[in-house]
Amino acid sequence: MSEMKRIAVVGASLAGLRAAEFIRRAKFEGELVLIGGEVHPPYDRPPLSKEVLRGEREPERIALRRRSYDELNLQLLLGQRAVSLDTVKREIRLDGGTVVSFDGLVIATGGEVRELPHQPRLNGIYTLRTLDDALAIRAAFARKPRVAVIGAGFIGAEVAASARQLGLDVTMIEALQAPLAQSLGPRLGRILQEAHERRGVRVLCGRRVEGFGGTDRIESVLLDDGTRVGCDVVVVGIGVSPAVSWLADSGIELDDGVRCDETLASNVPGIVAAGDVASWYNPLFEERMRVEHWTTAVEQARHAVGSLLAPPGEAKPFESVPMFWSDQFDIKIQGVGRPKPTDDLVLAGGTPESEQFVALYGRAGRLVGALAFNEPPKLVQLRALIGKRGGIDEALKIAES
Ligand SMILES: Cc1cc2nc3c(=O)[nH]c(=O)nc-3n(C[C@H](O)[C@H](O)[C@H](O)COP(=O)(O)OP(=O)(O)OC[C@H]3O[C@@H](n4cnc5c(N)ncnc54)[C@H](O)[C@@H]3O)c2cc1C
Numbered sequence: 001m002s003e004m005k006r007i008a009v010v011g012a013s014l015a016g017l018r019a020a021e022f023i024r025r026a027k028f029e030g031e032l033v034l035i036g037g038e039v040h041p042p043y044d045r046p047p048l049s050k051e052v053l054r055g056e057r058e059p060e061r062i063a064l065r066r067r068s069y070d071e072l073n074l075q076l077l078l079g080q081r082a083v084s085l086d087t088v089k090r091e092i093r094l095d096g097g098t099v100v101s102f103d104g105l106v107i108a109t110g111g112e113v114r115e116l117p118h119q120p121r122l123n124g125i126y127t128l129r130t131l132d133d134a135l136a137i138r139a140a141f142a143r144k145p146r147v148a149v150i151g152a153g154f155i156g157a158e159v160a161a162s163a164r165q166l167g168l169d170v171t172m173i174e175a176l177q178a179p180l181a182q183s184l185g186p187r188l189g190r191i192l193q194e195a196h197e198r199r200g201v202r203v204l205c206g207r208r209v210e211g212f213g214g215t216d217r218i219e220s221v222l223l224d225d226g227t228r229v230g231c232d233v234v235v236v237g238i239g240v241s242p243a244v245s246w247l248a249d250s251g252i253e254l255d256d257g258v259r260c261d262e263t264l265a266s267n268v269p270g271i272v273a274a275g276d277v278a279s280w281y282n283p284l285f286e287e288r289m290r291v292e293h294w295t296t297a298v299e300q301a302r303h304a305v306g307s308l309l310a311p312p313g314e315a316k317p318f319e320s321v322p323m324f325w326s327d328q329f330d331i332k333i334q335g336v337g338r339p340k341p342t343d344d345l346v347l348a349g350g351t352p353e354s355e356q357f358v359a360l361y362g363r364a365g366r367l368v369g370a371l372a373f374n375e376p377p378k379l380v381q382l383r384a385l386i387g388k389r390g391g392i393d394e395a396l397k398i399a400e401s
Contacts, residue, residue: 011037
């Protein structure tokens with residue numbers, strides 16, 4: 001730490017801003033540079049698919065930092081993208097030609113939305129990752145369009161719910177047999193599907209998009225079973241890829257994101273990663289993972305800074321139970337752990353019909369994941385139990401309490 005005179009953080013969003021704050025909280029007194037590709041000061045993404053889309057919250061109310069940036073004593077370079085990294089000279093090149101040198105580096109460039117193969121450039125087709133995306137979709141929704149959402153993951157399902165709450169005609173299209181079937185299993189997926197259908201969303205699962213109709217504006221989506229979904233707006237929500245193109249040929253090892261060790265350190269000394277871009281070996285689940293959730297981004301920012309500033313050999317493993325929430329209509333969904341479709345699944349503490357229950361995922365008797373509809377306090381206890389490598393029996397007692 002004593003040799004580190006300048007730390008750069010690339011990515012000025014949740015993980016990057018929190019990393020900068022933790023760096024100062026750790027009493028690092030050298031120079032600090034925070035570089036972000038977007039022109040907006042760091043803002044929170046979860047409201048984008050919810051309150052912002054529905055026009056219930058304005059952009060100035062989603063700032064991630066309410067206090068003055070002056071207190072952090074940093075150089076804030078917004079609207080400037082890192083285009084390459086030289087790990088030998090320890091320099092970052094920005095798109096305007098500026099070169100930023102560093103001793104320590106936090107990579108926090110997050111994710112970039114994926115597009116469908118052959119996605120046409122028609123008016124009315126959107127993806128959602130940034131504030132600008134959300135405002136564009138919000139403006140389109142104000143014209144009362146028929147909406148087709150492609151992809152029933154969390155973002156797609158939230159967009160469908162928000163559009164329906166605005167009274168729009170909504171069709172959600174999913175290639176899998178049920179929404180979120182790959183991560184939560186088909187049973188939970190169908191429960192989510194039914195909750196959407198009860199509220200008027202048309203959900204088409206097990207169908208792939210074959211093409212799009214329209215010459216200048218989108219008019220329809222064509223599915224592989226011949227169905228043609230008429231629409232005026234399409235939101236494509238088929239996931240994100242880690243934003244690592246600027247690291248090509250840098251010597252930083254990549255593997256579905258920045259490949260980190262247990263401590264969130266990359267293969268190059270003095271370079272760590274945090275947030276949606278970081279792939280790391282989580283000893284708690286004995287597997288390598290990359291998590292795209294808010295809570296993990298904050299926890300990783302704290303941990304990665306600790307690893308960066310720790311004396312050699314003293315960095316600790318990041319053992320973490322992933323946690324997320326998703327608000328869809330009046331349903332508060334929360335999930336913890338690392339569930340897989342092959343896990344043993346038990347529903348407890350309520351019923352899917354009442355839209356209040358807990359789903360427990362077990363593997364060889366151990367609790368590895370839990371998901372709840374409208375049961376926040378129990379999830380906090382279950383998260384702690386997963387962290388202690390607790391069993392399903394104990395989890396059932398919490399779920400039924
Ligand atoms: C619409 C939406 C709703 C969400 N809702 C929830 C939710 O309800 N619950 C939940 O748990 N999680 C939710 N998430 C996920 C959560 O917001 C992310 O996990 C979190 O934003 C990750 O933070 P990050 O800083 O790692 O990455 P990001 O937020 O992606 O930020 C990365 C930043 O780096 C910048 N960047 C990328 N490349 C470069 C470059 N080369 N040079 C400079 N800057 C660069 C990007 O422009 C971006 O600003 C949601 C995400 C979205 C998009």
